[in-house]
Amino acid sequence: PPLYKQRYQFIKDLVGKYKPKKVADLGCADCTLLWMLKFCSCIEVLAGLDICENVMKEKMHRLSPLPGDYLQPAERSLTVTLHHGSVAHKDPCMLGFDLITCIELIEHLEESELEKFPEVVFGFMAPTMVVISTPNSEFNPLLPGVTFFRHPDHKFEWNRAEFQSWALSIARCYDYSVEFTGVGPPPTGMEDVGFCTQIGVFVRKYSQTSETAHFEKPTKAAYKTVFKAVY
Ligand code: SAM
Known part of the structure; x- marks a missing residue:
């Protein structure tokens, strides 16, 4: 399968293994990963964030409930929310998550955004688990037509x-x-070059309840909600 599908499948497998209830995708683009994850029955809250409102809106209606979802209400509740904003900013809507994914996001960040990213994601959002994927430049010589970066x-x-x-x-x-x-x-x-996409899986070492996380972190909203669906 194409590489992007392998990345999404990696996240699906992780969700199957750890059964997170609240999952957020940062840099969600056209929401394809979120759409795949809505079929994971363990998930009760799905959230997406992107700095580009247009790309997020392109196919967001795939995230709306289908007629069948109303006729045969599922056992679980599911809320899907999309936010327009930057990973360089803190917003309380991203608190209390079990899993936060950042797939092919960091290499798109400006230097000033990349500097703020750790404090926002790991210091403030502080989910149980974070997955970050990014290109492995050592693989580039094996990619046809790639002379410098994989994407402009x-x-x-x-x-x-x-x-x-x-x-x-x-x-x-x-x-x-x-x-x-x-x-x-x-x-x-050619095993020496490693994987085409490199992935870091981070797990929080301390435990924290969502209540204390919210209590200690009074923050004003910085994102704009552009979509919300309740199943
Ligand atoms: N995660 C998706 C995937 O794997 O298919 C899309 C990856 S795309 C290469 C990178 C995305 O990050 C784009 O949709 C872009 O708009 C978004 N992005 C770039 N800078 C951002 C920022 N500061 N905050 C949030 N999203 C950002």
């Missing part, structure tokens, strides 16, 4: 050492553990 909007592409040292320093600072993996395995004989 990428602000950087990191090798494994660069990504891992960034991730490890965040984990140390915000009291998370982190493990590295990826999707898109290298061809036989």
